[in-house]
Amino acid sequence: MASVKICRTFILVWMLPVVVFAQTRPGERTSPERDILSRTVVLPKSEGVTAPQAFASTLSAAGVPGGIAVLQGRVEQAKHKWEPAAGPLGKTLDSIAATDPDYRWILEEGVVNLVPARGVPRLLGLRIARFDVKAGTDPRYAIQQLFDMPEVRKRMSELALTYPRFTSLQGPVRIAKRDVKPTETGTEPQVHCQNVTLQAALNAIVRAHGRAVWAYREVPSGGRNEIHVDLLVQ
Amino acid sequence: MVSNTSGNTVEADIFLDFAGERHAGAPLTFKPHETKILSISKLLGDLETSPASAPEGGITVIPRGAVPALIAQGKIMDVAKGFSTTLDFPLPEVQRTNALHATGVPIGLPSKDSPYAGTGVFIPHVIVRNMTSAPQSVVITLEYPGEKEPQQTPLAPLALGPYATEDLSLDSAFGLLPLPLPFCSIGIQYSGPRGSVIAQVSSIEEKGDLVIDSRVANEGDGWAGSGGNPWHLDAETESILFLTNLSDRPAPIGFHVQAHGVHYYVDDLRLEPHETRAIDLRKLRDAQKPDFHKNKIPADATDGSVVWVRIGNVAVMGQMVVLQRHKGLASNYHCSMCQCGSYLLPWALVVTPSGATINVNSSRQFDATASYVDCYGNVYPLTGHQGFGWWPDPPGVATVSANGYVTGVSGGTTTINALFIDCGKWQYDYFYDCCNCKYDNSPVGATPLNVKAKITSISAPRGLTGVTTSVTISGNGFGTNPTVNAGTGITVTRGSFSDTQIQASFAVASNAPSGNHAVTVSTAQGTSNSVNFYVQIPSKVVRFDYPGAPGGVGPLQIITDGNVLGIAGNILLTHQCGVYRNYVYDVVDQAGQSIDGTYTFTYWFSDYQGPVGLPSPHDVPMTPNSLLTDNQFFGKPAPACLGPDEHESFKMHHYATTGGQRYDLTTVITVSKGRFSGEYRVDAPITTP
Numbered sequence: 001m002a003s004v005k006i007c008r009t010f011i012l013v014w015m016l017p018v019v020v021f022a023q024t025r026p027g028e029r030t031s032p033e034r035d036i037l038s039r040t041v042v043l044p045k046s047e048g049v050t051a052p053q054a055f056a057s058t059l060s061a062a063g064v065p066g067g068i069a070v071l072q073g074r075v076e077q078a079k080h081k082w083e084p085a086a087g088p089l090g091k092t093l094d095s096i097a098a099t100d101p102d103y104r105w106i107l108e109e110g111v112v113n114l115v116p117a118r119g120v121p122r123l124l125g126l127r128i129a130r131f132d133v134k135a136g137t138d139p140r141y142a143i144q145q146l147f148d149m150p151e152v153r154k155r156m157s158e159l160a161l162t163y164p165r166f167t168s169l170q171g172p173v174r175i176a177k178r179d180v181k182p183t184e185t186g187t188e189p190q191v192h193c194q195n196v197t198l199q200a201a202l203n204a205i206v207r208a209h210g211r212a213v214w215a216y217r218e219v220p221s222g223g224r225n226e227i228h229v230d231l232l233v234q
Numbered sequence: 235m236v237s238n239t240s241g242n243t244v245e246a247d248i249f250l251d252f253a254g255e256r257h258a259g260a261p262l263t264f265k266p267h268e269t270k271i272l273s274i275s276k277l278l279g280d281l282e283t284s285p286a287s288a289p290e291g292g293i294t295v296i297p298r299g300a301v302p303a304l305i306a307q308g309k310i311m312d313v314a315k316g317f318s319t320t321l322d323f324p325l326p327e328v329q330r331t332n333a334l335h336a337t338g339v340p341i342g343l344p345s346k347d348s349p350y351a352g353t354g355v356f357i358p359h360v361i362v363r364n365m366t367s368a369p370q371s372v373v374i375t376l377e378y379p380g381e382k383e384p385q386q387t388p389l390a391p392l393a394l395g396p397y398a399t400e401d402l403s404l405d406s407a408f409g410l411l412p413l414p415l416p417f418c419s420i421g422i423q424y425s426g427p428r429g430s431v432i433a434q435v436s437s438i439e440e441k442g443d444l445v446i447d448s449r450v451a452n453e454g455d456g457w458a459g460s461g462g463n464p465w466h467l468d469a470e471t472e473s474i475l476f477l478t479n480l481s482d483r484p485a486p487i488g489f490h491v492q493a494h495g496v497h498y499y500v501d502d503l504r505l506e507p508h509e510t511r512a513i514d515l516r517k518l519r520d521a522q523k524p525d526f527h528k529n530k531i532p533a534d535a536t537d538g539s540v541v542w543v544r545i546g547n548v549a550v551m552g553q554m555v556v557l558q559r560h561k562g563l564a565s566n567y568h569c570s571m572c573q574c575g576s577y578l579l580p581w582a583l584v585v586t587p588s589g590a591t592i593n594v595n596s597s598r599q600f601d602a603t604a605s606y607v608d609c610y611g612n613v614y615p616l617t618g619h620q621g622f623g624w625w626p627d628p629p630g631v632a633t634v635s636a637n638g639y640v641t642g643v644s645g646g647t648t649t650i651n652a653l654f655i656d657c658g659k660w661q662y663d664y665f666y667d668c669c670n671c672k673y674d675n676s677p678v679g680a681t682p683l684n685v686k687a688k689i690t691s692i693s694a695p696r697g698l699t700g701v702t703t704s705v706t707i708s709g710n711g712f713g714t715n716p717t718v719n720a721g722t723g724i725t726v727t728r729g730s731f732s733d734t735q736i737q738a739s740f741a742v743a744s745n746a747p748s749g750n751h752a753v754t755v756s757t758a759q760g761t762s763n764s765v766n767f768y769v770q771i772p773s774k775v776v777r778f779d780y781p782g783a784p785g786g787v788g789p790l791q792i793i794t795d796g797n798v799l800g801i802a803g804n805i806l807l808t809h810q811c812g813v814y815r816n817y818v819y820d821v822v823d824q825a826g827q828s829i830d831g832t833y834t835f836t837y838w839f840s841d842y843q844g845p846v847g848l849p850s851p852h853d854v855p856m857t858p859n860s861l862l863t864d865n866q867f868f869g870k871p872a873p874a875c876l877g878p879d880e881h882e883s884f885k886m887h888h889y890a891t892t893g894g895q896r897y898d899l900t901t902v903i904t905v906s907k908g909r910f911s912g913e914y915r916v917d918a919p920i921t922t923p
Contacts, residue, residue, distance in 0.1 A: 042894035053851060060834050060853035061891070086894060141805045166845055167810055167869050168882060169798065170905065171837050171852045172819055172862035177828075211855055219847070233853040 006194050033107055036064055037090035048079045051100035055114040056213045056232040058096065062089045065206035066112040067199065068232070069120050070217035071102055111203040121218060123227065124199040126155045131201045133191035139212050140169070142191070142205045143229050152198065156227065161218065164226045173234050202229075209234060235271050236295055238264035240303035247298065250277055251363065251397035252291030257281050262295075264304065290399045292363040292432075295323065320447060326365060326429030330454025334422040336360075336435035337510050338476030338553050339448050341376075341418045342408055348416035349474040349514050353557065354439035356446065360420060361434045362392070363399040370394050370426040376407065377478075377508055378418040384508045386421075387411060394424070394431070419478050419510045421453070428454070451551045453480045460543040460575060460608060463554035465515045467536050472557045473515040475540055479505035480549040486621060488545055488576055488606050488614025491518065491531055493538030499525045501603060501615040503542075505550065515540065526603070526615060543608045544575040545616055546656045547669050574669035576606035576614060577659030583679035585652045586617075590681070591760050592632075592642045594688035594711045600624070600638040602652040602679050623653040631685050642685035644733065645711020645757050652679045684759035687711035692753055694858075696768035696823075698831025700744040700893015705767070707736040713757040720767055721751035742769055744893035748824060770823035770830065772890035774922045775901035778861055780818040788816035792914045795872035801863040812869015812876055813907060815916035819862040821890060821899070832857050833892035844882025844908075856890075866916050868907040881908025881915075 039062045049057075052068045059066040080099050084092055093105045093112065104117045128151055133142045146152065147163075156162070191204045206212040213233035218225040238244045243266060248259035259277055262270065274293065275285055297304045308321025339358050344350040362372050375388045387410050394400060404420075411418075424431040435448040465473035479485040484507065489500040500518075505511055515538075519531040531538075544550040582605040592598050603617040619638030626632045626640075631648035633641050640650055657671035689709040697703030707718065710733060718726045718738050723746025729737035736755065748771045752764035777786025782801055791799075791814050798807040801816040821829045838851035854862065868882055869875070883906040888899040900922050907916040 044891055044894055044896035046896070056851075056853060057834075057836075057891075060855055063855065136804070138800060138804050138806050141807060144807055163871060164846070165870065165874075166880070166882075167807060167812065167867065167871060168844075168846050168849070169806060169814070169865050169867040170839075170849060170884075171886070172817075172835070172854060172864040174835075174854050174856060174860045175802065175818075175863045177859045177861050213853075215850065230850065231852075232850055233855065 006196065032110065036062075036110060036112075037088060037093075037107065039064065039089045040086060041084070041089050041092045042086040043082075043084045043092070045084075046082045049082045050079055051096055051103050052114060052215060052232075054080070054082050054084075054096050054099070055093070055103075055105070056215070058084070058089065058092050059112060059213050060211070060233045062092075063211045064089065064112055065110070065203070065209060065211050065213065066114070066233075067202050067206060067214040068114045068216070069116060069124055069199070070215060071116045108200075109203065109207065111207050113199070113203070120199060121216065123152075123155060123159055123161060123218075124197060124202075124216060126152060126198045127195060128152070128193070128198060128201060129195060131191070131193040131196070131204075133205060133208065135190040137190065139205050139209050139231055139234060143202070143214065143231070146198070146201055146205070147227070147229060160224050161227050162221070162224050164219075164228055165221070206231075235269060235308070236262075236264070236304055236306045237269040238267055238303055239305055240301070241266045242303070244303045245298045246304060247296045248272070248277065249294040249296070250274075250281060250288075250291055251294070251365075251399065252278075252283075252288035254395045254398055256294075256367070256397045290401055292365075292397070292399045294365070321434065322450070324432050324450075326432070329429035329452050331452060332424050332426060332428045332430070333453040334424075334431075334433050334450050335419065335453050335478065335480055335551060336422075336433075336448035336450045337419040337478040337551055338446075338474070338512065338555055339418050339420055339435060340437045340446055341378075341404065341411070341415055342413045345414035345416045348414075349472060349512050349555075350417065350446075350557070354441060354444060356437040356439055358404040358418075358420065358435060358437040360402045360404065360422065361399065361436075362394060362402070362422065362424070363432050364394045364397055364426070364430065365432060366426055366430045367396045368426065369396055369398075370424055370430065372400075372425070372431065373423045374402065374404075375421040375423070376404070376411065376418050377421060377510065378411065378415045379510070383506060384510070385412075386508065417476070417510065417512060419476075420448075422450070428452075446555065446557075449551070449553050453549060460541075461552040461554070462539060462541045463552075464539050464556075465537065465554065466556055467516050467519065470558050474555045474557065475513040475515065475542070475552060476510055476555065477505060477513065477542060477550060477552045478510040479507060480551060482507045483548060484620055485548040485550050486545040486616050486618060487550065488543045488608070488612075488616060489513075490541045490612060490614055491515070491538060492541070493519075493535035494532045496529055496532055496535075497527075498529050498531045499527065499615055501526050501617040503616075504618055504620065513540075526617070541608075541612055543606070543612070543614060545606050545614070546575065546621070547660050547671075574609075574660035574662045576608040577672075578654055578676060579605040579607055579613070583652060583654065583677040585650055585679040585681040588681045589684070591684040591686060592640070593686050593763055594642045594644060594709070597639055597641040600634070600640050600650055600652070600681075602638065602654075604654055604679075621654065621656055623655045625651050626683070627651055627680075632683055640683065642688075642711070645685050645687040645713045645759055645762075647682060647684050647759060649680050650683050653677075685711060686760040687713065687716065687755045687757050687762040689753065689755055689762050689765045692765050692767060694830055695766070696770050696827060696830050697740055697742050698770045698772070698829055698833055698892055699742050699746060699748065699897075700895055701831040701833065702739050702741040703831060704737070704739050707738060707753065707755065707765075708734065709755070709762065710734050711757065711759075711762070712736055712755055713759070715757070717756045718753065719756065719761075720753045722747055724751055724767070724769070740767065742893070744895040768823075768825070768827070770825075770827065772821055772829055772833065772892070772897045772899060773824045774822060774899050775819050775862075775888055775903070775920070776822055776826075776922075777920060778818045778820040780861070780863075783816055783818045786818045787918075788818075790815050790914065790916055793869070794875065798865065798867045798869075800865055806865055807867070809872045810867070810869045811872045811874060812867055813909070813914040813916055814865055814867035814869075815907075815918070817864040817866065817918060819864060821856070821862070821888075829856070829890075830858050831892065833890050835862065835888065835890055837886050837888045839884045839886060842882070842884040844884070845880065846882060848884070864918075866905055866907050866918060868916070876909045878909055878912040881906065881910055883907070
């Protein structure tokens with residue numbers, strides 16, 4: 001019997017469950033995905049930007065959730081002069097990939113990922129049986145919960161990956177000017193995943209957020225690789 | 235001097251009143267067209283008395299027979315000084331009321347604005363004569379210009395014995411008056427029946443060089459109210475027309491000056507109740523103010539005529555004084571022309587201004603110009619707003635007060651109509667000796683009025699450059715097809731609208747000028763007032779006072795194995811050992827106002843020192859009414875903890891991206907956090923050059 005990969009994302013604002021099944025076949029785009037890729041993106045010119053930075057800015061401008069798997073071992077990313085022309089998101093993503101051919105982009109279940117052309121990091125390919133995130137959970141905490149799962153820890157050990165020695169949070173996030181109460185925590189899960197890859201689970205978190213962009217990178221440290229997972233857009 | 239104006243012989247009885255009694259003289263016989271000169275001194279002598287023993291008194295000439303044939307005039311001469319004054323012989327039986335009035339009387343030292351200024355100091359004398367054998371009282375009232383309206387000062391009642399003549403010198407009243415005055419008018423009310431008192435008013439210059447006689451009219455002369463007089467101006471001579479409204483209601487006056495063949499009209503002359511107006515012909519000529527026909531009194535004109543006529547059934551008396559200053563001469567002219575004033579030409583009523591445009595809630599005075607014609611065919615225009623009925627058609631666009639004051643209510647076009655509401659024509663009734671209304675039809679004057687829309691508010695009142703902002707424009711008068719303009723660089727798309735509200739979106743181009751843009755609404759009636767829409771440029775980051783973070787800075791939190799909490803109490807991380815502090819920031823524009831729009835806020839780092847490495851830039855998609863909260867945590871996953879000198883520091887820089895433009899914010903936040911020589915600290919001083 002074939003396994004079923006599934007992540008349900010509940011958008012609480014609308015109280016309508018958005019259920020996305022499996023992955024889209026190459027060359028075929030569903031109508032919502034065509035809508036995403038046709039969104040117009042207007043970005044200013046910039047210099048000295050890396051492909052992941054350009055990618056994050058592009059998704060941020062388009063209001064599309066996404067994720068980036070930064071090339072392993074490539075701490076100092078190649079920097080480029082970035083002169084994007086106003087145009088549809090799909091075209092802008094193509095131009096990023098063309099600027100740095102070490103990356104390619106894919107669109108899955110409404111989330112755009114920038115991944116190394118030669119393949120995603122192995123940890124992201126780990127299949128997890130079940131992962132739930134309650135409504136109202138900060139995406140940073142959701143990511144911590146995801147990477148605290150026993151099967152993730154086990155796989156990290158197998159791959160000689162460690163958590164960062166230090167934890168550092170910095171940089172502002174948006175809050176509502178009038179909202180002075182803690183965000184209500186619902187009893188229903190906001191994200192419910194079964195038998196999906198770690199990458200798909202990360203995608204489910206940012207999809208639930210609406211327009212966040214995760215970034216995964218492995219940084220050599222003391223003979224092993226530390227994993228750093230950050231939200232470049234939130 | 236008594237003249238027989240008929241071709242028949244006429245007999246007359248002569249009476250002299252003095253010392254409280256009436257004394258009959260010898261009857262007189264007048265041959266056809268004969269004129270006799272009677273000397274008061276001789277007549278007194280015939281009665282075995284003299285002027286010394288009867289210094290004051292009266293003379294009455296009563297012709298016998300049914301047909302009036304005699305006319306009379308008296309003259310009193312000062313032999314020593316050489317000036318004289320004239321005595322009138324009014325007919326008691328034509329007096330309509332027991333109230334008399336004299337106008338244009340100089341009193342005291344005339345004020346600088348007086349037409350009598352510089353001619354001396356005057357003492358008015360009121361000479362009253364009781365024509366009956368019964369005593370009566372007389373009340374003299376002085377009327378004079380006040381700051382706002384004519385003022386009145388009544389004097390103490392004067393007892394007038396039988397057949398008595400009293401000369402009342404008004405210098406005794408100077409203490410009751412706000413002298414100096416330009417002139418005054420004098421009302422004389424007596425207690426006896428009409429015609430039982432006759433009076434004369436003369437104002438005598440202190441040195442005796444000049445006497446100004448004033449015509450005494452009966453206030454009951456309801457039909458009186460027009461005059462035609464000559465005037466003259468030269469280096470020595472002034473001509474002043476005094477007009478007095480004897481009634482308790484406003485008196486519009488038609489007024490016309492003729493000189494060198496030019497007809498010059500004053501079309502807005504209106505006397506307030508009991509007002510006396512002195513019209514100085516020299517000032518009127520020298521002002522060279524064009525009338526409504528663009529005519530002016532020729533500047534070199536020295537002679538001409540003036541014609542005035544009351545409009546409506548209001549008693550008005552007039553007197554022209556021609557004054558030769560240095561020769562001590564004054565001439566008085568009083569000539570009534572038309573018994574019942576003028577009547578309205580039924581085809582001419584013009585409302586001005588024509589085709590005016592006003593704003594909602596703003597006002598404008600409208601006037602109507604009616605044309606009147608007197609009994610000689612002279613046409614007088616009269617412009618004003620009183621005495622007309624006013625109404626808008628259709629209503630709802632504007633309101634009109636009873637005096638033609640128009641106020642815009644809602645955008646649109648209406649017609650402002652005016653109708654003369656007094657009698658259109660008064661006609662003399664010989665049987666009842668009065669003026670009756672012949673017809674009250676009036677033409678209707680009309681002029682279109684446009685009322686422009688008015689904007690009262692706009693929300694949102696500001697928007698971010700490069701962003702489309704939804705706005706609601708509130709006001710009134712937006713009509714059926716309003717267009718909205720917001721100035722350079724803002725493309726307006728109008729949505730739904732009503733007469734009081736317009737929904738629109740303002741697409742602010744990235745190159746739109748920053749700051750205030752005037753927003754207007756145009757309708758078929760014109761363009762409204764403007765309100766400002768402020769185009770915001772992201773300029774700097776400021777700390778924002780927030781619950782749990784007073785002044786934008788939350789408390790220092792040290793945890794050994796605990797949760798890192800956000801400003802709203804939400805969990806960010808668990809099982810951490812370290813230190814953190816929450817901050818709250820706002821992004822403001824060039825004027826320090828909070829940014830109201832959707833844009834991307836980006837922060838990036840420099841000058842990193844610590845064990846983790848330079849963080850990547852981060853984007854925060856901002857929406858209206860949002861703030862920024864920053865959790866600065868540094869620590870280790872528990873059970874590990876920070877050593878005594880494990881910390882990091884860096885600088886945070888920011889820019890905002892909107893409409894494809896990047897706006898670098900000048901604010902720098904320098905962060906230091908962790909343990910410093912064992913001390914837990916999180917510091918983030920903010921600087922904006």
